[in-house]
Amino acid sequence: MKGLRRPRKHERASQSNALKALGHRNYRLFLLGETVSDTGTWMQRVAQDWIVLKLTGSTFAVGVTMALQSVPMLLFGLLGGLVADRFPRRAVLLVTQSLMGVLSGALALLAWTGDIRVWHVYLIAALLGVLIATDLPARQAFVADMVGRESVSAALGLNSAAGQLAKVTGPAAAGLLIAGVGGSWAMAFNAASYFCVVLGLLLMREQELCAEPRAVRERKQVRAGLRYAFGQPDLLVPISLAAAVGTFGYNFPVFLSSFTKTVFARGPGAYGLLTTLLALGALCGALAAARRSEVRPSMLTGAALCFGALEVAGALSPSFVLFCALLTCAGLWGMLFTSGVSATLQLASDAEMRGRVMSLYILVLNGSTAIGGPLIGWWAAAWNPRAALAVCGATSILAASGAVVWRRRITARQSCEAARGEAVIAPGADI
Template structure:
């Protein structure tokens, strides 16, 4: 079932790419839309700050507790609200004007960074403070994440949606490339408190971008009316539509088992390679560099077949398995680039397909379900992975994630191959 996303904003008609310049134009086609350019610019700034905070948060927890398991607990608290309340957050996004909702949520996310900065810079930070702020950030993200993803369709329309989703991922991963590197320098030079402060200040950009948009060029979908049973109706819609169900299932397996990088990379940095925060930031940046390449490849691709999802997921699991066994830092780092590439091909392709397949009036709920599938298992698996890593070593923890992703991709891929398009 393919929903109508509503009238498309004025934009140049898509052209078939021919030659290197034509392919480059196709890869960045949605940037021709002014409101989307503003949105992407604001997100680029805030995402960079967010990645700085993530690195600083993980490193602060290690400094305060000396425990990889504590990092897993922090991540679990951050994503628990999405698991428990995610579909209701999507319903909020479907009912409220998304631009107004994002003004509130982006401001609140910035406040969490400023709060942690105040605690760390004053010397008062304790582990429970970090846990509390992580949970608060997760609570705000319950409404922010589906609204931010679904808002893209209101800015660009269906013709440019796949391209815009891919560029969103490229922006996010470019920030992931820059943010950890900057965080490593800042933490080493002046401490983690300043990284939290910079993140808080970076959240001035998204509200500014939202306020500068031309509201007449935003084409919102019809808001969902108030009523009972709307969350259950969305679950029934997804369950009976293979075009929604199986990409979400695949992303659920890969996200739950294969994306516990904060736990693994902190442990590999300290326990396996015996280095510090600078190398930790570098490893995160290399992972992101591969992800940027994967996102840009997806932006240039017109219609990736289902087998692309399956093959990318299989490669992702296999590469994680190889990285877990890598004997040297340079080989581990090189494999992380490929892990990032294949992981992003899976998530970006599935994201765009799900958005295009979902009804416009339920897109917020469907995207919240997508987010739950990708990250909702983290509250359970992150502490468990942290415990496995602490008990049996980083290599065992990473290997478990890689093998689980590989097996899940094979199983879901077999089901997809027997499902009609």
């Protein structure tokens, strides 16, 4: 009888990367809390939008609620990154997660008593947005504090996988609760989920966290963070690539709605299927990212190229079934790209600058998507959805190609500078 095939060396190594990250007790507590919290967040989003629609009967009011929760990240995100650099990130997260739990609990209580008004939702959404602007950079930068630099890529992949899983299960659970017992219970679950994160943070062993230097208090520290990011090619290239891809490639709500209705003449069931397939593809991409031990520049540009090529192929797809398959693959490569950029920035930045670098990345990714959404929507209406998607995919391909050329020029210049330095030192070598 033939024996079982032994795993190849690279397979064993890739499998151990995720296990190495999970070997850290602090990270296991963090990941468990984040999984529950992300599920609660998606549940509250669905319940919140439903309540606003029920109170006002206006989809515009739903859009205002989303904007109030998103705009603070654009306004205060860089300051949030500075907070993550100045103060212990575990302490920052304890404060932000506790306050977000209180706000979500207040919203659930108002909904449960029937005293809720739309201005209540607006106010709490805006306050949550301010807290998220501080929480998100700290949460991103805290990963390296828990697992060390060698396991950052795997840990970020596991984080993304947990987020994608919550994106699939959260809205479904919220729909069941809203239909069964009301939206207030979905909000109550979200409030409780924050305290799961708080409990996990409190149970962490502080001595097992990586002790890294903090930024000292100085004037114009936000500007210093921007100068640092823009002055480091290893940071500037992936951030610029993320801005280009995010502006044109990540506006899937526009693409999916227009393709469902205009191109394939289908109903809401098809739209729900496309959304689910995109999330499942992203989940597979996150799990694949968790198997990586490192992220090379060629991986980022390769992922962006594949992502853009799949969008172009989707624009040319003659059938709905083929479009579904291409969309799933695009979700996979898109997640490999974003998780790769995040890991690259964390590993390439100094510890005292990591929070500001991550806040800049979050700002660029979210801001570019917000700018690109209306523009792509106009393109899709003025031309047709296929042309808009093809242009967006081609833009990602061009951006990736430009990043390759940019990186090669930087490498060539650094080689020339090193050679000149050796030439200057050489005459005095015998002294």
